[in-house]
Every structure is written in structure tokens, then in C-alpha cells.
Amino acid sequence: MGKTITNPVEAAQELAKRFDKAKSAVFFGGAGVSTASGIPDFRSADGLYHQHFAYPPETMLSHSFYVSHTAEFYDFYRERMIALDAKPNQAHKKLAELEAEGKLAAVVTQNIDGLHQMAGSKRVYELHGSVHRNICRRCGAVHSAEWILATTGVPTCPDCGGPIKPDVVLYEESLNEQVLVGAVNAIAAADLLVIGGTSLVVYPAAGLVRYFNGDNIVICNLQPTPQDSYADLVCACDIAKAFAW
Secondary structure, rough: OOOOOOOOOHHHHHHHHHHEEEEEEEEEHHHOOOOOOOHHHHHHOOHHHHHHOOHHHHHOOOHHHHHHHHHHHHHHHHHOOOOOOOOOOOHHHHHHHHHHOOOOEEEOOOOOOOHHHHHHHOOOOEEOOEEEEEOOOOOEEEOOHHHHHHHOOOOOOOOOOOEEEEEOEEOOOOOOOOHHHHHHHHHOOOOOOEEEOOOOOOOOOOHHHHHHHOOOOOEEEOOOOOOOHHHHEEEOOOHHHHOOO
16 A cells, blocks of 8 residues: 555646656546535435435435335435435546546546536546436436426326436446446556545446556545555545645
8 A cells, every 4th residue: 555645735736747657547436526516325324314304315216216216316316316406516627627638538437427528637437327317218318317306206208108217327327338438448547646525335336446557556544445545646535625726
């Protein structure tokens, strides 16, 4: 294991140096990237999994719950999963800036909030989909998150009356193969992999780290992860502050 930094100013200086030296950097991120934007993560003390609902969040975010309790699924989806007031924070903005400067090849994210694209990132692999795409299972029409929020109960397609399913990977569902292949190829071609805001315990997404063939792994996460011992640098600090340079 490499060195550990807890001071965000020092972390920012170290990250800046590593991005400057890298030929092909990739950022792999999770829910912790968006907490500074006001979107709760899942596993921290204030996270979704520590709040009380009629069913466990893991159940309500499953494919079988979507099928068997569709109205309750959409109540939860509208209230807890769509956050249209959220804006990109410093981490999102810096990553977009690094891509524009040619220092970042891609963002691989487990988030479904679309904040990386809102900040200006172009090459984003959304492993778990996006709330901004809600697809009719009959005709394929795509409806926005704004449209979903304007509906009540179980939404149906205004074009054909078909059922709508969020383009979000629920529990019990497989990742999109095209997105997965793109993410794997980007990580495999990178010489710097920066992992941020993720506990690295959600599979298969966390398993993508093993495709990295480079020699420079940085983990930026407030809490320890199972991969810390393999990292060259661990930034145990607020990720938005660590990307402030």
C-alpha cells in the first residue's frame, strides 16, 4: 500500500501531479462523488440504507419489486432517486475540465444522476444507467426525468400507452453489455486509475478495477475500501475538496 493523505489540500496537489504525468487517465466513481451535490449515498451513516421505509431500499430497487409493486416503486423512484435540483460539484467540474484538457480519457460511474454530463464530461460510461432516460417497453420512446416527475401513479407512454421502465439497472438485472465493454476497454488502456466516492463493494461494477493494467491507482474515499492495500495513493478526505485545484 502506498501513502495515505487525509488533508484535502495535499490530496489535490498530489492528484494534480499524477494527472499531469498520465498519458491516459480514467476516473471510476460512485455515490460519494455526488454527496456534495446534495444527493445521499447508500452506505454512510446518512445514506439511503440507513433510512426507514416500508420495504428495504434494496428491495424497492429490485426488478421483481418494479414488476410486482410498480406503483410503490415509482413513488420511491420519484421521491428518492430523481434529484433535479442537484448541481455538479467541484469534483464533477474538475473531471470535465481534465477531459477538455486531454488529461482524462473517460469517466466510469455507478451514479444515475447525470451530473458528470451536466458538468461537461463527454465520455461517460454509466454502468447503472440514468434517471434521465425512461423508456417505453412497447415502442421504445424515451421520456425525461422531468416528465416522470409530472406523472402520478404508474406512468404510461403517451405515444402508445405502453409501460415505462427507467433506464436504470435494478437489482437482479444485468449491466448493459455495450456500456460494460466500453468501460472495461477504457480502464484496461489507462495508465492512471483514480477511484473516487465508492465503497468498492457493489459487484459487478467494483470488479472492473481488476482490468486496470497500469501501475498507478489512486483511491479517494472518506471510508476505507477493500482495495486500499492495492492503491499507490489513498486520499481519505472529501472528494470535492480533493479535486479543487
